[in-house]
Amino acid sequence: MKKVQIEGGRRLEGKVEIGGFKNSAVALIPATILAGDKCLIDNLPDISDVDKLSQILINNGARIKRIGLKKLEIDTTDIEKCYADYDMAKDMRASYYLLGAGLGRFKKAKVIFPGGCHIGTRPIDQHIKGFEALGAKVSIEHGIISVEAEKLVGTDIYLDVVTVGATINIMLAATMAEGTTTIENAAKEPHIVDVANFLNCMGADVKGAGTDTIKINGVDKLRGCEHSVIPDQIEAGTYMIAAAATKGAVTITNIIPKHLEAITAKLKEMGVKITENGDSLRVEVKKPIKNINIKTLVYPGFPTDLQQPMTSLLSIAAGTGTVTETIFESRFKHVGELKRMGASIKVEGRIAVIQGVEKLSGSKVEATDLRAGAALLVAGLIAEGTTEIENAEYIERGYSCYIEKLIKIGAKITEV
Numbered sequence: 001m002k003k004v005q006i007e008g009g010r011r012l013e014g015k016v017e018i019g020g021f022k023n024s025a026v027a028l029i030p031a032t033i034l035a036g037d038k039c040l041i042d043n044l045p046d047i048s049d050v051d052k053l054s055q056i057l058i059n060n061g062a063r064i065k066r067i068g069l070k071k072l073e074i075d076t077t078d079i080e081k082c083y084a085d086y087d088m089a090k091d092m093r094a095s096y097y098l099l100g101a102g103l104g105r106f107k108k109a110k111v112i113f114p115g116g117c118h119i120g121t122r123p124i125d126q127h128i129k130g131f132e133a134l135g136a137k138v139s140i141e142h143g144i145i146s147v148e149a150e151k152l153v154g155t156d157i158y159l160d161v162v163t164v165g166a167t168i169n170i171m172l173a174a175t176m177a178e179g180t181t182t183i184e185n186a187a188k189e190p191h192i193v194d195v196a197n198f199l200n201c202m203g204a205d206v207k208g209a210g211t212d213t214i215k216i217n218g219v220d221k222l223r224g225c226e227h228s229v230i231p232d233q234i235e236a237g238t239y240m241i242a243a244a245a246t247k248g249a250v251t252i253t254n255i256i257p258k259h260l261e262a263i264t265a266k267l268k269e270m271g272v273k274i275t276e277n278g279d280s281l282r283v284e285v286k287k288p289i290k291n292i293n294i295k296t297l298v299y300p301g302f303p304t305d306l307q308q309p310m311t312s313l314l315s316i317a318a319g320t321g322t323v324t325e326t327i328f329e330s331r332f333k334h335v336g337e338l339k340r341m342g343a344s345i346k347v348e349g350r351i352a353v354i355q356g357v358e359k360l361s362g363s364k365v366e367a368t369d370l371r372a373g374a375a376l377l378v379a380g381l382i383a384e385g386t387t388e389i390e391n392a393e394y395i396e397r398g399y400s401c402y403i404e405k406l407i408k409i410g411a412k413i414t415e416v
C-alpha cells in the first residue's frame with residue numbers, strides 16, 4: 001500500500017499542465033480493437049489504468065509500442081478474441097468497454113464483471129439492454145459476462161438512465177452492425193464526443209455525439225487512424241480546487257475551458273477569481289471564499305467526480321454549504337476522513353451539509369476511492385501540520401505525476 005505525506009498550509013503558485021482524460025483514454029484503448037489495424041493514440045495520461053488495459057489487449061494478441069511518454073501505437077490486426085479475466089481486470093471498471101469492442105469486431109467477448117471504485121452498486125443493466133437490443137445473447141456465469149451474436153442489427157435504444165459507460169459501449173458495438181442504431185437519452189460528456197470522433201476517424205458513421213440522441217450507421221469495416229485524447233477536465237478541476245483551497249495563484253494549461261464551465265461557475269460563485277485565456281486559465285483567491293450549494297448532475301452539470309475534492313474546499317469556506325450527489329448512491333466515504341481532520345460535515349442520504357471551519361489539522365487518513373483520494377490531497381494541502389494518506393495508489397489511477405506536479409507549484413509532498 002502506498003502512502004503520501006503532505007505538510008499543509010502552503011500557498012500553491014505557478015503553472016500546472018493537464019494530461020489526457022483518463023475516462024476517455026480507457027474507452028479509446030479498447031475501441032482500437034474495432035480497427036483490426038494500427039492506431040496511434042497521443043496525449044494519453046501516464047496512469048495505471050492505461051497500462052492495465054494495454055496489457056489486456058496484449059494478452060489477446062495486440063502488439064503495442066510506446067512512442068514517448070504519452071503515445072501508443074496499438075496494432076490489433078492479429079487479435080482473435082476479446083477476453084479479460086479476474087486477474088487482468090478485477091479492480092478496473094473500464095474493462096466493460098471490451099464487451100462493446102469485442103462484440104463489434106468478433107460478435108463475441110468475455111469479460112469479468114466490472115470492479116472499480118466503491119461509490120455505489122454501479123450496475124451494467126443498461127449496457128446489457130443495449131447489447132441485447134442489437135441481437136446479442138448475454139450471460140453472466142461465475143463472475144464472467146459473455147456476449148455473443150450471430151449478427152448485430154441496428155435498432156432504436158432508449159436508455160432508462162443517462163449513463164456514460166452504456167452510451168459508449170453501445171456506440172462501440174453498433175459501429176459495424178447492419179443498419180442504423182439510435183441511442184436516445186444518451187450521455188453528453190466530452191469524452192463521448194472524443195470516442196465518437198475516434199470511431200469516425202476509423203471510418204465509422206456516428207452522428208449526434210454530445211447530444212442526447214446519437215445515430216450510428218453501421219459500416220462493413222474500420223481501419224486504423226491517429227487520435228489525440230482530450231484534456232482531463234476532472235484533473236484540471238481538481239487542481240483548480242487545490243489552488244483555491246490554498247488561497248494560491250495557479251495557471252492551469254492544456255485545457256478546454258468549455259469543458260470546465262460548471263466548476264468555473266461554482267468557484268466564481270464562492271468568490272474565487274478565474275481568468276480564462278485560450279487553452280489555459282488562472283485561479284486566484286483575493287478575498288475570503290464563501291460556502292455554496294453544489295448538486296452533481298450529468299454533463300454539462302457539475303461533475304460527480306469533482307464533488308469529493310470540492311467538499312474539502314467547502315469545509316473551510318465561510319458559512320454553510322451543501323453537496324447533493326444525484327449520480328451515485330454512496331459517494332461520501334471521504335467525509336469520515338475529512339472529519340478526522342476537523343471538518344464539520346453531516347451526511348443525510350445523498351446530501352452532505354458542510355459547516356465551514358477556520359482550519360483543518362493534519363492527520364493519518366485513508367483513501368477509499370480515486371476521487372476520495374483527491375479530496376484528501378486537497379485537505380492535506382489546506383491542513384496545518386502533516387497529513388499522511390494511506391492507499392495513495394487510488395490517486396495514481398486518475399492523476400498522472402501528481403506528486404511532481406504539486407511540488408512544482410509549491411506543495412511539500414512526498415511518497416513514504
Ligand code: EPZ
Pocket residue numbers: 023024026093094117120121122123124125126127128161162163164165166187304305327328329370371398
Ligand atoms: C463513468 O463511470 C466514469 N468512469 C466515472 O468516473 C464517472 O463518475 C461516471 O462515468 C459519471 O460521469 C469511467 O469512465 C471509467 P455511468 P460509469 O454509467 O460509466 C447508473 C472516476 O472517478 N447506471 O455514467 O460507470 C450508475 O449506477 C470515475 O473517474 C445504471 O443504473 O458511470 C450511476 O448511478 C468514478 N445502469 C449512473 O448510472 C447501467 O447500466 C451513472 O453511471 C450503468 C449505469
